[in-house]
Amino acid sequence: MESKYSPKDIEQRWYQYWQENGLFHSEPDGREPFTVVIPPPNVTGVLHMGHVLNETIQDVLVRRARLEGKNACWVPGTDHASIATEAKVIKRLKEQGINKQDLTREEFLKHAWAWTEEHGGIILKQLRTLGCSCDWDRTAFTMDEKRSEAVIQVFCDLYKKGYIYRGLRMVNWDPERQTALSDEEVIYHDEHSHLFYLKYRVVTADGQAVTDIGEQAEGNVLHRDADGYYAVVATTRPETIMGDIAVCINPKDPANQWLKGRYVRVPKVGRIIPIIEDRYVEIGFGTGCLKVTPAHDVNDYALGQKYNLKTIDIFTADAHLNMDTLEAELQNNVSSYHGMDRFECRKQIISDLQTLGLVEKIEDYDNKVGYSERTNVPIEPRLSLQWFVRMQHFADIALAPVMNDEIQFYPTKYKNTYRNWLENIKDWCISRQLWWGHRIPAYYFKDIIDHTGAEAYPENMIIVASTLEEAQNQAKAMLSSEAVARLGYAVSDRLIQDEGALDTWFSSWLWPVSLFDGIAHPNNKEIQYYYPTADLVTGPDIIFFWVARMIMAGYEYTGKMPFRHVYFTGIVRDKLGRKMSKSLGNSPDPLDLIERYGADGVRMGILLSAPAGNDILYDDSLCEQGRNFCNKIWNCFRLIKGWEVVPEIKKEESEIMQVATRWFEAMLSKTEWEVGDLMKKYRLSEALMAVYKLFTDEFSSWYLEMIKPKYGEPITQETYDSTLLFFERMLRLLHPFMPFITEELWQNIMEGKEAKPKSIMVDRLGEIKQEADADALLQQMEEIKQVITGVRNIRAQKNIPPKEKMTLVSPVAVSEIVNKLAGCEVQVGGSSSSTSASFIVGTTEYSVPLDKYVNVADELKKLEADLQHQEGFLKGVMAKLNNERFVANAKPEVVAMERKKQHDAEARIEALKKSIETLKNA
RNA sequence: GGGCGAAUAGCGCAGCUGGUUUAGAGCAUCUGCCCUACAAGCAGAGGGUCGGCGGUUCGAAUCCGUCUUCGCCCACCA
Numbered sequence A: 001m002e003s004k005y006s007p008k009d010i011e012q013r014w015y016q017y018w019q020e021n022g023l024f025h026s027e028p029d030g031r032e033p034f035t036v037v038i039p040p041p042n043v044t045g046v047l048h049m050g051h052v053l054n055e056t057i058q059d060v061l062v063r064r065a066r067l068e069g070k071n072a073c074w075v076p077g078t079d080h081a082s083i084a085t086e087a088k089v090i091k092r093l094k095e096q097g098i099n100k101q102d103l104t105r106e107e108f109l110k111h112a113w114a115w116t117e118e119h120g121g122i123i124l125k126q127l128r129t130l131g132c133s134c135d136w137d138r139t140a141f142t143m144d145e146k147r148s149e150a151v152i153q154v155f156c157d158l159y160k161k162g163y164i165y166r167g168l169r170m171v172n173w174d175p176e177r178q179t180a181l182s183d184e185e186v187i188y189h190d191e192h193s194h195l196f197y198l199k200y201r202v203v204t205a206d207g208q209a210v211t212d213i214g215e216q217a218e219g220n221v222l223h224r225d226a227d228g229y230y231a232v233v234a235t236t237r238p239e240t241i242m243g244d245i246a247v248c249i250n251p252k253d254p255a256n257q258w259l260k261g262r263y264v265r266v267p268k269v270g271r272i273i274p275i276i277e278d279r280y281v282e283i284g285f286g287t288g289c290l291k292v293t294p295a296h297d298v299n300d301y302a303l304g305q306k307y308n309l310k311t312i313d314i315f316t317a318d319a320h321l322n323m324d325t326l327e328a329e330l331q332n333n334v335s336s337y338h339g340m341d342r343f344e345c346r347k348q349i350i351s352d353l354q355t356l357g358l359v360e361k362i363e364d365y366d367n368k369v370g371y372s373e374r375t376n377v378p379i380e381p382r383l384s385l386q387w388f389v390r391m392q393h394f395a396d397i398a399l400a401p402v403m404n405d406e407i408q409f410y411p412t413k414y415k416n417t418y419r420n421w422l423e424n425i426k427d428w429c430i431s432r433q434l435w436w437g438h439r440i441p442a443y444y445f446k447d448i449i450d451h452t453g454a455e456a457y458p459e460n461m462i463i464v465a466s467t468l469e470e471a472q473n474q475a476k477a478m479l480s481s482e483a484v485a486r487l488g489y490a491v492s493d494r495l496i497q498d499e500g501a502l503d504t505w506f507s508s509w510l511w512p513v514s515l516f517d518g519i520a521h522p523n524n525k526e527i528q529y530y531y532p533t534a535d536l537v538t539g540p541d542i543i544f545f546w547v548a549r550m551i552m553a554g555y556e557y558t559g560k561m562p563f564r565h566v567y568f569t570g571i572v573r574d575k576l577g578r579k580m581s582k583s584l585g586n587s588p589d590p591l592d593l594i595e596r597y598g599a600d601g602v603r604m605g606i607l608l609s610a611p612a613g614n615d616i617l618y619d620d621s622l623c624e625q626g627r628n629f630c631n632k633i634w635n636c637f638r639l640i641k642g643w644e645v646v647p648e649i650k651k652e653e654s655e656i657m658q659v660a661t662r663w664f665e666a667m668l669s670k671t672e673w674e675v676g677d678l679m680k681k682y683r684l685s686e687a688l689m690a691v692y693k694l695f696t697d698e699f700s701s702w703y704l705e706m707i708k709p710k711y712g713e714p715i716t717q718e719t720y721d722s723t724l725l726f727f728e729r730m731l732r733l734l735h736p737f738m739p740f741i742t743e744e745l746w747q748n749i750m751e752g753k754e755a756k757p758k759s760i761m762v763d764r765l766g767e768i769k770q771e772a773d774a775d776a777l778l779q780q781m782e783e784i785k786q787v788i789t790g791v792r793n794i795r796a797q798k799n800i801p802p803k804e805k806m807t808l809v810s811p812v813a814v815s816e817i818v819n820k821l822a823g824c825e826v827q828v829g830g831s832s833s834s835t836s837a838s839f840i841v842g843t844t845e846y847s848v849p850l851d852k853y854v855n856v857a858d859e860l861k862k863l864e865a866d867l868q869h870q871e872g873f874l875k876g877v878m879a880k881l882n883n884e885r886f887v888a889n890a891k892p893e894v895v896a897m898e899r900k901k902q903h904d905a906e907a908r909i910e911a912l913k914k915s916i917e918t919l920k921n922a
Numbered sequence B: 001g002g003g004c005g006a007a008u009a010g011c012g013c014a015g016c017u018g019g020u021u022u023a024g025a026g027c028a029u030c031u032g033c034c035c036u037a038c039a040a041g042c043a044g045a046g047g048g049u050c051g052g053c054g055g056u057u058c059g060a061a062u063c064c065g066u067c068u069u070c071g072c073c074c075a076c077c078a
Helices: A007-020 A049-067 A082-095 A105-119 A122-130 A145-160 A238-243 A254-259 A298-306 A328-337 A342-355 A392-403 A414-423 A446-450 A468-478 A481-487 A525-530 A540-558 A590-597 A599-608 A620-641 A651-680 A684-707 A717-734 A739-750 A774-798 A816-822 A856-881 A884-889 A892-921
Strands: A033-037 A071-075 A164-174 A179-181 A186-203 A228-235 A246-249 A263-265 A272-277 A289-292 A359-372 A380-389 A408-410 A442-445 A495-497 A533-538 A563-568 A572-574 A616-618 A806-810 A824-828 A836-841 A844-849
Touching (some): A007 A122, A007 A599, A033 A049, A033 A525, A049 A071, A049 A122, A049 A572, A049 A590, A049 A599, A082 A105, A122 A590, A122 A599, A164 A359, A228 A238, A238 A328, A238 A342, A289 A298, A328 A342, A342 A359, A392 A414, A392 A540, A468 A495, A599 A620, A620 A717, A651 A684, A651 A816, A684 A816, A774 A836, A774 A844, A836 A856, A844 A892, A856 A884, A856 A892
Parallel strands (some): A033 A533, A533 A563, A572 A616
Antiparallel strands (some): A164 A380, A186 A228, A186 A263, A246 A289, A806 A844
């Protein structure tokens, strides 16, 4: 064996072995199930550091469960990522000189599927490199047959139940992709912009300039110039004035009383619009005059509804100005803007208005602008016909289970976030004007669509059905035979399906159920066995998108929670705390890291500093630590395997061996318990740290040094066996975190053994035994260690070469271990002399004669410093004990503890004083 | 504007149902070592008074109040 662990071929070999032996695969059986469904990455995505964190955590949980004897099943899969994938496909088509608009739906989908097949699943292959123990036989895709079936069935079902409706609403419109988005897909950014103060001439209803308004009450703020009176309207979006339909003031606003009941002329556009009054308008903001543009602002739309105002949509789907919607007599006034981009238009219209003297002033202004999460272009509020899910019902069923911890969140702080969202739930816009996705299973009569009102059917005549055939049947039933006859066509010719697709999350929210075919066949064996799943591991950024909605769908369709625990990971940042991003170039390629540090090293690196919910500041040194640890394990194994073993017990060694093995047994059991406890609390990094410390400190630095034979000498069979057994137990403890190296060494240990399991993966974590005297053993070793450290400390301080034997004078008998590890002869009884250095363990004083190395002055200084510290400590203790109220009020055991502190400190002070005396007299 | 969370060694964290030898590990730092398992290592050391102030208590990093600073989420003030 090489002195350096090289993970590369070992990792590949074992992963293949696991797969070939079907060790990842799960089938329902009599064992307790442990199910995890992967948060499906985008089908065309590639592995990044966030995935590494997320998937490693899942693998740790799954592998641990397997070792605990559960039937672990980790289901992998990918997400079709409607908008993101469609964008990528469009981009590629463009590079080939093809425009989406020139393709039919079918042609486009052909390209999209080709793209998916080409790039899809790369990420799943990459997960194998990381060591993920997914049941690949179960790999699913949100748009595969089963999942699509579930989506369509759920849509139809919710429509039937009245939870899905279609309506004309103000939605978030992405002008780049030309689709509606849900509220969750809009990200608001602070933006430095301007507040433009525009002059709206006060006119009569028929457009005459108003030059005389008579006497006005105190407090009114009038605006007047040579051309007459005008109102001042503040806006951040002057390009929307083409859609202005009113100006609104607060009826209580003293400054604007004079405007009540009057009319103004929209500058440049020329439309004459009324002043309306509503308390929504805030007095004192801007001028207190709000321009109302119902087609292009959510609030304005609400006002428009309230006062029955017209909406004039002045934008095309890609947010360019469209004058065709304006009143014919006005179109000429603004024709120069026709076809302009909205932001271009903003500049132009301000410039034009300034020329006309209609801009009062421009102020700097910070506001928030919504951007599309996917395309990163500013959202345009747009009135359109979309499909929505009524969410109140779902909020109602999903809130309680989380608040009362039926479903547990780690960390718990996200319960608040969750509650906040559910308590202010709004309907979910689920339709997208995209082709890549689940096509909305809604059908309309062509004639109604083509020429609204031409036929005598009610406008809400919509057919929702899972297949065309079913839709046709419904259509026939809906239409009287007379009507069909009158129209003279077959229903089948006239039904057309909704062009839109469903929001990707409308399939994701079914994931834990649909993976086991629980929508179409709610009573099948798999869903009965694997569901509810155990743990969900995901980022808090999709708590609303996904987690909350899965809980809703889970309860709606199974009556049960979709998962028992949700582990929210943090965000992986670089060591300067910046988010990892392509543009910053601060995101390392995980595959490259695995190449450099090994998968085990990378896994440990990312896990070590990743408590639930905390962001992790990634640095290569973390992986380095992981790699170094692998190396350490590797070399321990080399050492043990290199020993020559003899059956008989050498007498003089037996005490050491006995003490060491009994102590380590206790230590190991304790850590096993701790790790189990930490895992239950999902404190993964602490669990790993506990194993790490056990291995490096207790096992390597202490235990192995204790039992290590002298060079060239053999070790007894008994000690060797227990040592290997310890090693094996640690491998199992470590396996969930570092699957590869543990498998390699475990196989090596198991070689030739009869009835061994196929892999450490399916080995069992032993029962945790706690010996009655474990604490005493640990305490005893603690003291031995301290004595050894005491001697080593003196050696280091005095620069005594490691080879030079020293003498330890001890008042009590000490273990042989001290001799072996500290390199000193132990002399029991003798007293310390003026030429020795001393130290205290517990209340016992040990000393080391130093002869030539001694420096009385230094030694005195050290002892006196120690004495001072001890006296200070004693003073603190005495302050408490002398306080009657402390003695009276504190719990008895606390008082007893303080008394023990007092006695120990006094003993130590005594010893120190004596040593100082001795030194001084020398 | 509303809500939530956090501030503890150079760094990222644990401790926080108040009392366990005057605050703990890891990484980093410093010192000494290539002592034939491991320099991707070994041995040893230094370093914080627990964001500020006030309060409750015999006793507070731990509870309460307040201030400051960060972070996150939500929200239709043009």
